[in-house]
Amino acid sequence: MPFTSLVKPRLAEIITSRGLQNARRGLHELGRRARGARHEVHYFHDASDPYCALTAQVLPAFEARYDIALRPHLISGPPAEAVPDPKAHRENAIKDATRLAQKLGLDAPKADGVTPEVNARLAAQLGEPDFAQHLKTISAAQWAGRDLPAGKQSDPAAATSAGDLKLRAMGHYLGGTFYYGGEWYWGVDRLHYLEDRFQSAGLGTGPLLVPPPELAFDSQDATPKTLEFFFSFRSPYSYLAFDRVQHLADQCNAELILRPVLPMLMRGLPVPKAKSRYILQDCMREARRLGIPFGRICDPLGSGIERGYALFDYAESEGRMGAFCSTFMRSVWSVGVDAASDKGLSQIVKAAGLNWPTARDQLKSQTWRRRVEQNQNRLQDVGLWGVPSFHVDGQSIWGQDRLWAVADLLGTESKQALPGFG
Incomplete structure (x- = not known):
């Protein structure tokens, strides 16, 4: 086994460990x-982002509850390399933010777009102690399509330029994000992690402002449906979703169609370093919350992916497609197995209940490319580009943290909490 395949998984395990996280937090507090x-707490607001419309609604209560100094910034939006398909990204963001707002009891964004007056009003309020309340009021009017309340204005160009530079310098790329003590928290989806951190530090108390949505389901009322699941062996979010999706489909008596696609880098789509860093940090804490092993990583990008995908036909012929995919991702994302080597891949194959000599004979097969290409075309047809993604009942959903939305579409009424979903 190459030296890097031995060392990198252990380095990744250290980087994603709770011990290192606690040490970094301790150093920050000492400083x-x-x-x-x-x-x-730095907060970055993109007035055109529908997720920011949700964050703006809880920001005043968040600031009031905790003994913090809120430092708001305006930004102009994510860089082009962070959004491979702007049109699809925009359409999905509006649908998803609307769905999330309904789940959390917030006001859903109804209007689309931002006028120059919005940023001019926000720029004029940046230095005010009650900025969060001004933001909530202005954002509510903006996303409801109403006239903005009267107020002072300022040229927003300097403010958004400074915000863009600050965001990039601090290491992120999206709006709706909070930065505190070396860690990032995106939108209302991850605000509960920051609240937990503050409450552990004695900065405030009370129930979480935005607890993570619980996934619950009454399988007895379910009408059997088809669930398409798009994933990649190189996507840690796909790994976090995979076994939970299989369990959900079983509980709902849904036909699960597995649709593997190539990783974005192998499809020629850019993945900025800031995005990769954030994904690793976010998956680390999501895995802990969900009780999923994670951290000893051996990146399968390249030959590891191709060798794994070459075994799809064999695994499917043995009725072990789900078991093979699950074992492969668990092995590379939590055990540090090198799928690019025969030693590592044979370990994965055997653990999935398959025969290694038979599998080894399939490694030169190229038939998987046709399957993956069809899945990628299908992913684009349903209006998405990244994974993990789902398509059920005519609707497309993106993200391992949206399984509650998948369950809502598969069933009729949420009653019974499913284990391991957090």
Whole structure:
């Protein structure tokens, strides 16, 4: 086994460990105390982002609850390399933000777009102590399609330029994000992690403002449906979703269609370094919350992916497609198995209940490319580009943290909490 295949998984395990996280947090706190500084939270707002429309609704209550100094910034939007398909990204964001708002009891964005007046109003309020309340009021009017309340304005160009530079320098690319003590928290979806951190530090108490949606389902009322699941062996979010999707489909008596696609880098789509870093951090905490092993990573990009995908036909012929995919991702994302080597891939194959000599004979097969190409075309047809993604009952859903939405479409009424879904 190459030296890097031995060392990198252990380095990844250290990087994603709770011990290192706690050490970094401790160093941050020591530095803050030495400076005599308050607990500063940076918030980056993109007025055109529907997810920011949700964040704006909870920001005043968040600021009031915790002993923090909120530092707001305006940004102009994500860089082009972070959004491979802007049109599909925009359409999905509006649908998803609407669905999430309904789930959380927030006001869903009804209007689309932002006028120059919105950023001019927000720029004029940036230095005000009650910015969060002004933001909530202005954003509510904007996304409801109403006239903005009267107020002062300022040229937003300088403010958004400064915000863009700050966001990039601090290491992120999206709006609706919070930064505190070396860690990022995206939107209302991840605000509960920041709240947990504050409450553990004694900065505030009370029920979470935005607890993660619970996934619950009454399988007795389910009408059998077809669930298409798009995933990639190189996507850690796909790994976090895979076994849970299989369990959900079983509970709902749904026909699960597995649709593997190539990783974005192998499809020629850019993945900025800031995005990769955030995904690793986010998957680490999501895995802990869900009780899923994660962290000893051996990246299968390239030959590891191709060798794994070459075994699809064999695994499917043995009725072990789901078991093989699950074992492969668990092996590369939590055990550090090198799928590019015969030793590593044979370990995966055997653990999935398949025969290694038979599998080895299939490694030169290229028939998987046709399957993957068809799946990628299908993914585009349903209006998405990334994974993990789902298509059920005529609707497309993106993200491992949207399984509650998949369950809502598969069933009729949420009653029974499913284990392991958090």
